Amino acid sequence: MSLNGKRIGFGLTGSHCTYDAVFPEIEKLVNAGAEVLPVVTFTVKSTDTRFGKGEDWVQRIEDLTGNKVIDSIVKAEPLGPKIPLDCMVIAPLTGNSMSKFANAMTDSPVLMAAKATLRNQKPVVLGISTNDALGLNGVNLMRLMATKNIYFIPFGQDDPVKKPNSMVARMTALTETIESAMNGRQYQPVLVERYKDEN
Numbered sequence: 001m002s003l004n005g006k007r008i009g010f011g012l013t014g015s016h017c018t019y020d021a022v023f024p025e026i027e028k029l030v031n032a033g034a035e036v037l038p039v040v041t042f043t044v045k046s047t048d049t050r051f052g053k054g055e056d057w058v059q060r061i062e063d064l065t066g067n068k069v070i071d072s073i074v075k076a077e078p079l080g081p082k083i084p085l086d087c088m089v090i091a092p093l094t095g096n097s098m099s100k101f102a103n104a105m106t107d108s109p110v111l112m113a114a115k116a117t118l119r120n121q122k123p124v125v126l127g128i129s130t131n132d133a134l135g136l137n138g139v140n141l142m143r144l145m146a147t148k149n150i151y152f153i154p155f156g157q158d159d160p161v162k163k164p165n166s167m168v169a170r171m172t173a174l175t176e177t178i179e180s181a182m183n184g185r186q187y188q189p190v191l192v193e194r195y196k197d198e199n
Helices: 016-031 040-047 054-065 071-078 093-104 109-119 138-145 170-182 194-198
Strands: 008-013 033-042 087-093 124-130 150-152 156-157 166-168
Touching: 008 016, 008 054, 008 109, 016 033, 016 054, 016 087, 016 124, 016 170, 033 054, 033 071, 033 109, 040 054, 054 138, 087 093, 087 109, 087 166, 087 170, 093 109, 093 124, 093 138, 109 124, 124 170, 138 194, 150 170, 156 194, 166 194
Parallel strands: 008 033, 008 087, 087 124, 124 150
Antiparallel strands: 124 166, 156 166
8 A cells, every 4th residue: 555645644752762763764654655643642742751852853854854853733633624644653652641541541642643544434553661560561452453443563572581561663564564554454574573673
């Protein structure tokens, strides 16, 4: 499926260490002709870490997509009725945002955009990055996996020895996952040996 002319929302949550893996995939979407609308959580916008300043990440995604970030719930709500998306992506999706999404808590612009997209019966693609996917958050992960119109970028354990509960998406499979999701299918395999990607 061609992504040319498709309107794709791209949500960033606070897994700052994953941004470097995500931005090349956003660039691929733009180069494929998609209109990418960036959406950020309050954490992304306001938090400075050793991986960079929040304002710098916001500027970078605006420069890359050519669109201003959607940074409030009020700005995100029209992505349902007035500015419908063909697909909504959240990558990286933290464990915190995953637990809220799985339990219908809409307290950030990113989650509002996802809720608005599901309301239109369009796909939401998730790229997880969480230290407790195989811990307390496991129930939320499985709930989302069993939910209609939600799809996952293939994911696996990134460090099974030092962080056995941690799972991270293979972000390089983002485009293929979106294409499959827009055809109503989960890109396979969804469980991968993620830790081997970097070895």
